[in-house]
Amino acid sequence: MSPCSCDGAACxxxxxxxxxxxxxxxxxxxxxxxxxxxxxxxxxxxxxxAVACLHFGEEPPITVFxxxxxxxxSGCNLGCAFCQNYQISQQGMGAELSRDDFAKVCLxxxxxxxxxxxxxxxxxxxxxxxxxxxxxRMRGMELPVCWNSSAYxxxxxxxxxxxxxxxxxxxxxxxxxxxxxxxxxAKDYPQRAQESILFMVENSPLRFQKRRQSGETREKLxxxxxxxxxxxxxxxxxxxxxLEWLKKHLDGRVYLSLMSQxxxxxxxxxxxxxxxxxxxxxxxxxxxxxxxEFQDLQDILTAYDFKYLFYQELVEDTxxxxxxxxxxxFSYELxxxxxxxxxxxI
Numbered sequence: 001m002s003p004c005s006c007d008g009a010a011c012x013x014x015x016x017x018x019x020x021x022x023x024x025x026x027x028x029x030x031x032x033x034x035x036x037x038x039x040x041x042x043x044x045x046x047x048x049x050a051v052a053c054l055h056f057g058e059e060p061p062i063t064v065f066x067x068x069x070x071x072x073x074s075g076c077n078l079g080c081a082f083c084q085n086y087q088i089s090q091q092g093m094g095a096e097l098s099r100d101d102f103a104k105v106c107l108x109x110x111x112x113x114x115x116x117x118x119x120x121x122x123x124x125x126x127x128x129x130x131x132x133x134x135x136x137r138m139r140g141m142e143l144p145v146c147w148n149s150s151a152y153x154x155x156x157x158x159x160x161x162x163x164x165x166x167x168x169x170x171x172x173x174x175x176x177x178x179x180x181x182x183x184x185x186a187k188d189y190p191q192r193a194q195e196s197i198l199f200m201v202e203n204s205p206l207r208f209q210k211r212r213q214s215g216e217t218r219e220k221l222x223x224x225x226x227x228x229x230x231x232x233x234x235x236x237x238x239x240x241x242x243l244e245w246l247k248k249h250l251d252g253r254v255y256l257s258l259m260s261q262x263x264x265x266x267x268x269x270x271x272x273x274x275x276x277x278x279x280x281x282x283x284x285x286x287x288x289x290x291x292x293e294f295q296d297l298q299d300i301l302t303a304y305d306f307k308y309l310f311y312q313e314l315v316e317d318t319x320x321x322x323x324x325x326x327x328x329x330f331s332y333e334l335x336x337x338x339x340x341x342x343x344x345x346i
Contacts, residue, residue: 019045025077043075047128050088052339061221069114073122078150081280087324095341102132118146151193168200168225175242182283226255234285255308
């Protein structure tokens with residue numbers, strides 16, 4: 001893609017075109033986002049973000065020593081009922097980043113010691129993000145780029161990221177269309193996620209580099225796919241079926257990251273919206289994962305014997321939940337802020 005010479009992330013005609021009747025994601029809203037926020041994602045044509053930080057809570061080959069340079073994009077095309085990042089994914093928190101601004105954020109993360117640039121929930125803003133990443137590359141940014149998404153995406157849109165994205169970090173939330181219809185308002189999520197993940201795997205075989213620091217050696221992922229699956233309380237059968245598909249189609253070709261961190265979120269929103277959310281959350285048991293469930297998960301993983309695997313230890317608290325209204329949304333053990341939507345560079 002030839003970069004334009006103008007400054008705004010959605011300023012030139014070529015970059016606006018995909019947003020004039022937006023069909024960037026499987027929802028195919030076909031609405032004009034050029035004039036302002038519109039469609040399911042609730043976002044305009046310009047890319048917006050809430051925070052950029054060195055994140056130390058990602059998987060080890062992404063975090064390595066310096067932390068993952070995460071950029072949390074505002075808006076989302078999936079809208080999970082239980083989303084811990086709902087302030088930015090569903091409530092519009094964030095500030096616009098021009099092409100120039102986006103490149104500066106990437107370069108600031110690199111200067112701070114980031115191991116990669118980790119774009120979180122950017123599926124609805126691919127053209128503008130491509131422009132920002134292209135500009136960062138032109139200015140000398142050399143880090144691998146990680147695409148961190150729900151996998152509710154179109155393969156033809158993911159193809160636009162070719163040559164820019166090195167690492168793919170998709171969720172595979174469920175293989176059950178009834179679960180996805182209730183929790184994401186997207187009955188086609190399983191099919192779309194499978195298509196997207198297979199595309200990622202076919203185009204990005206695993207490649208690592210040994211890194212050594214202070215006498216310790218760690219592996220850094222330079223290219224490849226890590227598939228995340230969050231266990232939903234009370235949905236053990238869904239997890240078994242999801243893992244079954246991953247074992248059959250992807251074992252040995254990806255890292256599986258099984259997460260047990262499901263946490264009830266104390267949502268702050270209008271009562272009518274909160275009631276609609278409560279209705280959707282009835283599709284699962286909105287509670288922490290139990291010790292018995294965690295043991296069942298470990299037994300299942302042992303039975304499947306995945307070649308490459310990460311899994312979280314059970315943490316039975318809610319203290320880690322982020323607040324993106326703060327300059328430091330996480331604990332200082334988990335992240336070091338570099339840029340914030342309200343304060344700018346830190």
